[in-house]
Amino acid sequence: MSAKELDVVIGTDGRMRFVYDDDLAGLIPAGYTCPIRRASHVEPTADGKWAADMRPALDLMTTAQVEALGQIQMAVACAPLMLGPFDTRAEALDAEVAWLKQFAGV
Amino acid sequence: MSHVADVDLHITDLDALGAAAEAAGFELVRDVKIYNWFGSFLNDWNDTDRAAIHRGIPEELFGTCDHKLRRKGASEGEYEIGLTRVPGREGYTPLYDSYGNGKQLERALGGAGLPALKQGYAAQVSAKQLRKQGYSVRITQQTDGKLRVRGSR
Numbered sequence A: 001m002s003a004k005e006l007d008v009v010i011g012t013d014g015r016m017r018f019v020y021d022d023d024l025a026g027l028i029p030a031g032y033t034c035p036i037r038r039a040s041h042v043e044p045t046a047d048g049k050w051a052a053d054m055r056p057a058l059d060l061m062t063t064a065q066v067e068a069l070g071q072i073q074m075a076v077a078c079a080p081l082m083l084g085p086f087d088t089r090a091e092a093l094d095a096e097v098a099w100l101k102q103f104a105g106v
Numbered sequence B: 001m002s003h004v005a006d007v008d009l010h011i012t013d014l015d016a017l018g019a020a021a022e023a024a025g026f027e028l029v030r031d032v033k034i035y036n037w038f039g040s041f042l043n044d045w046n047d048t049d050r051a052a053i054h055r056g057i058p059e060e061l062f063g064t065c066d067h068k069l070r071r072k073g074a075s076e077g078e079y080e081i082g083l084t085r086v087p088g089r090e091g092y093t094p095l096y097d098s099y100g101n102g103k104q105l106e107r108a109l110g111g112a113g114l115p116a117l118k119q120g121y122a123a124q125v126s127a128k129q130l131r132k133q134g135y136s137v138r139i140t141q142q143t144d145g146k147l148r149v150r151g152s153r
Helices: A022-027 A055-060 A063-076 A089-103 B014-023 B102-108 B115-132
Strands: A005-010 A016-019 A036-038 A041-044 A050-053 A082-086 B003-007 B026-029 B067-071 B081-085 B092-095 B136-141 B147-152
Touching: A005 A022, A005 B115, A016 A022, A016 B115, A022 B003, A022 B115, A036 A055, A041 A089, A050 A089, A055 A089, A055 B003, A063 A089, A082 A089, B014 B026, B014 B067, B014 B115, B067 B102, B115 B136, B115 B147
Parallel strands: none
Antiparallel strands: A005 A016, A005 B147, A016 B003, A036 B003, A041 A050, A050 A082, B026 B067, B067 B081, B081 B092, B136 B147
8 A cells, every 4th residue: 555645734823734635634623513625636548648727725715825836837937827737647646646646735 | 616715713612722721832731710910900001902801801811721831841920821711702812911931922922912813723623624524734834924734635
């Protein structure tokens, strides 16, 4: 089995933010409505590879994070909201989590 | 595809709170009904971020608690932090008087609202959950002040 790594990021107000995983479900208080929102889509491409569409993550990000991402997009003349293509779905999933850690602070 | 969860802090785990308090130089005192504060409500403070009365805490709860936190080595009468069940709120709400020597409480715990206590508590709760699932845990502070609790297995 491959190694697994999970992160929980805690703000100065104590608010916890993390990429949802069943192993972290215990952090969501029973009976409490916790916003869990889609951050990305991972879909197969026409040529049988996999791609991650990170555009939904923009709705989860602060204005400062979106601006920082925009500056990177301009600097490297690319659109890092679409990741891939990847040979496997697992690679696409790893890439999207890495992206969320880098740009969305989770 | 991934989903991101955003969870508000609710203090419900006293063991985790005790560990966070210990790390910050405080001790948890369980099952006590009063904590040290000025002793009477003067209603002379209008800071909407800090004054409990402006944050929806009923006046009659001031000075009452279910548990409390006190600074290790605190002198007689030194102000403390009450952990109080407030109707309509989940878990315990920290209540304290930031007047007089209460300023030391804020200074020791990161300022108004006690952010260091809240972060420490959330880190303890996160670490506990990860360990329960078989992860080894490392906690680091980021340059933006946030804590990152990383579980690996």
